Amino acid sequence: MPSQIDNGVTLTDLIKKAARAFPSRTAITVSDILSLSYSCLDQIVEKTALFLVASGVKPGDVIALSFPNTVEFVILFLAVIRARAVAAPLNKAYTKDEFEFYLSDSDSKLLVTARDDDYSPAEAAAVKLCIPYATAFLVDEASLQFTPFSFLPTTTINTDVILSGNEYSDVILFLHTSGTTSRPKGVPLTQGNLVASVSNIRSVYRLTEFDSTVIVLPLFHVHGLVAGLLSSLISAASVTLPSSGRFSATTFWSDMKSSNATWYTAVPTIHQIILNRHDTNPEPVYPKLRFIRSCSASLAPAILERLESAFGAPVLEAYAMTEASHLMTTNPLPECGEHKAGSVGMPVGQKLAVLDEDGVVLATGMAGEICVRGPNVTQGYKNNPEANKAAFMFDWFHTGDIGYVDSDGHVHLVGRIKELINRGGEKISPVEVDAVLLSHPEVEQAVTFGVPDVKFGEEVNCAVIRKQGSSLDEEQVLVFCKKNLATFKVPKKVFFTVDLPKTATGKIQRRIVAEHFLSNK
Template identity: 30%
Template sequence: MGIKEKCWIKQYPQQISATLDYPDISIAQLLINAVNDFPNQDAIAFMGKRLTYQELLEQVYCFANALKRLGINKGDRVAIMLPNCPQSVIAYYATLMIGGIVVHTNPLYMENELEHQLNDADAKAIICLDLVFNKVQNIREKTQLSHIIVTGIADVLPFPKKWLYKLKLRKDGIKVTIPEEIGYYSMKQLISQEEPIPVEIVYHSKDDVALLQYTGGTTGLSKGAMLTHQNLISNTYQTTAWLYKAKRGEEKVLGVLPFFHVYGLTTLMHFAVHIAATMVLVPRFDAKMILKEIHKHRPTYFPGAPTMYIGLINHSEISKYDLSSIQACISGSAPLPIEVQDKFEKLSGGTLIEGYGLTEASPITHANLVYDRVKSGTIGLPLPDTECRIVHPETGDILGVGEIGELQVRGPQVMKGYWKRPEETNATLVDGWLNTGDIAKMDEDGYFYILDRKKDVIIAGGFNIYPREVEEVLFEHPAIQEAVVIGVPHEYRGETVKAYIVLKKGFQLTEKEIENYCRQKLASYKVPRIVEFRQELPKSNIGKVLRRVLKEEENNKSN
């Protein structure tokens, strides 16, 4: 499929090239570039603490030198188990500078999940938050860890916030004691003991693995996607080309998406550092906190997940805050309801567009145009240098415009493979084409529509039902805040549609009212036959509704 045959390129505005030049550099070089051009620009704003790009680089150098003294060398895996905070950025770039491979780890992991990931990656060291230190200590003997480096939010807070934070920990009965033994260290002390002597970046080729990004484990044990420096550089340049109005050295990016998820890593850290923007970091999502941060810091870009925007537009005090600084938001990780998109754009005056990606693609492959034509309900167009096609799920035959099948993608952002899993790599990557597992279609203009995960399609009475279509209808109801549907076993139909619904405050609905509403908008076989009202839905660390958790609950009921 040549460049000329990519019909979506006709939709590109003149500011976006169909193909880009990608430098053969380490992802760590982006930080050096930012410092060279904007040394005094704020790189990080975090709970009253500010770091310029020059100050950030000096701390990165200190920590990189400390890691070298601990014996961390090229190719060694270093786990980072931190929320969004300055230490997370420092640890990331320091590891990459000395040629290490980052293993991003969710601080919310349970001990068994953490043990699996650290052992699978053969991690030599971990930088963890003090609040999760006990989990790491409990599983240390079951892993290959040689070094445990601990840090805390209080380590970077200015007075009096530092004092107030420590006081709160004491009130909550939280006490963390780092053993005075070999193999345990304070990150703050390691940095303070070093001089910011420049470190020569250890980088051999574009195929060097920079990151082991573990998938969510929805199909079993999580797998480490090997993302190379070239994968990450490519996706950073693609994202920046898409956001062509961003001015280098002048922007602020709201950092709510966690860095330990590759979506947050690319659209926040990599993008921000590449354009020398200020990262306004937030350690966790809290609607009121986010509204305050937007009002105070006036960020221009706010990448997020649909549940974040839902939480904001439904907050009772949203009218008190000024959101007008926001120019653009890219929503990913889950389908963006059109109603949510419209409401957020009216409240902020900015553009909220839906994009698409997956861990194995660093992660972004598609997005709606930010400053031009948007097709609501689609994931937009493929990014520059990204090839896409729809194939028949069983035969692999390439399908035409409007036909429904599995989405395959190919481009410089697609992973090298799965860590230590050649068979799964070969099943997922075929001639460079990545099997996404998502059911999709493309229209005549080259816009793509994700209908659902291949495994989430509901088959009722021989009919294929795509959950997203039903969920879009439910979201249009003025009383519904969140909704997700799954297929549950049915004696006659094979499967039937069940809806889980969270109502907006002050609203009431009955199962029958929802059924009658859906019958006006959906074919009868698509109408939810079972409705369960919930106070909240199970979500991942970036706010994606965990459909698999609901399926597991249903399976447990039937067993």
């Protein structure tokens, strides 16, 4: 699916264009507490950017931002990139040691955090690394206040020149990958990368000034930041942030209704939480949504069907990575084509191929490594030549995912290369087993993983969360699996649990789940 991208235009340009076209339209709402128009947002971003530059922030400086989902974060993120610096959003829940790693790896020059009563781990890490830090909070609709007021040595800078414009090649965002098998890798993304991605998202979902969404994912992650926030802002659409600064199932629908939301995007775990709420405490009336989007992990067809049935909107599964500035493929809107359950759709604004180990493009229906290239893809990991060598080969970015393209051009994911279970030479996709488990009417959540085995090398295990009131046992699960899977794919062991370890973004990492249950055997 093609996308319209203006070469040379920056993300800053696109958001300013929206502000000029729709100055009085609501840009950001915090539940029913605060509302900023596009004009107000533009003015406070300019004012904050000037303050940052006057305080010593230089083009290319990395500014770490540790906030919940607040309006302060939105303003600071836009102000940092307006000042031609680099925003490095960080999870507020990190430990001191984790903050030390991320601040060091990104070479941060300044840390800005939310105003808290306590001395935070982020600030403690900054002190240890001799990095200046400050807190920031909104005083009124026109100004952001910093404490301490002066946090960098000021210099004589011509701010008019500095703020005259941004460059397409400017690095403006520094994120880290999830690190499924190693320490997280640093991913620098440019204005051009983000323009390509948000333009692709706006185009494929037909976002306009008449749209509105509620942010349910953390803005320190590429999914919430790019797909939820930035794609909306370049479309002059409205964005609502929960007053708690994070997703809450109890306030989600009230925020959706009060903001006249037309769509939302989330990971499968959050979709399931929303479905649980619907099952136990349904709303009298649900807003009429254009679509529901799912990304960042595989969505089982059974969950997709439940979502569509419950909320009367098409569920569009997408495929994305930090290295691709988020979006790579998606199922289209109903008026634009077929959306297939179990597929992540078609590539948007970039090229995609399935390659074998020698870099040969495989035929339709054949499984291999999914590779992409396009203006949205990073130029490479920071200070990591080994990772770059492995990821950028044959003129493609290698995702590490196994999949295939069907005869209609839809992409189907089989699993991560390093997560495929090799049982006596038979390669088993944990995603396939997950889908079968989740189709059981008494299974709430499930994850499949490989464990060491003397006879087969690896054996299939799974962890299952029962639905409320269920007495489902291991034998019943195995009987169900044997009816729906080849014998060698059926789990050898079923762990029952009330919770599954997740990342901060709600993703379930198989390696972590496997370690958790094996260590507690």
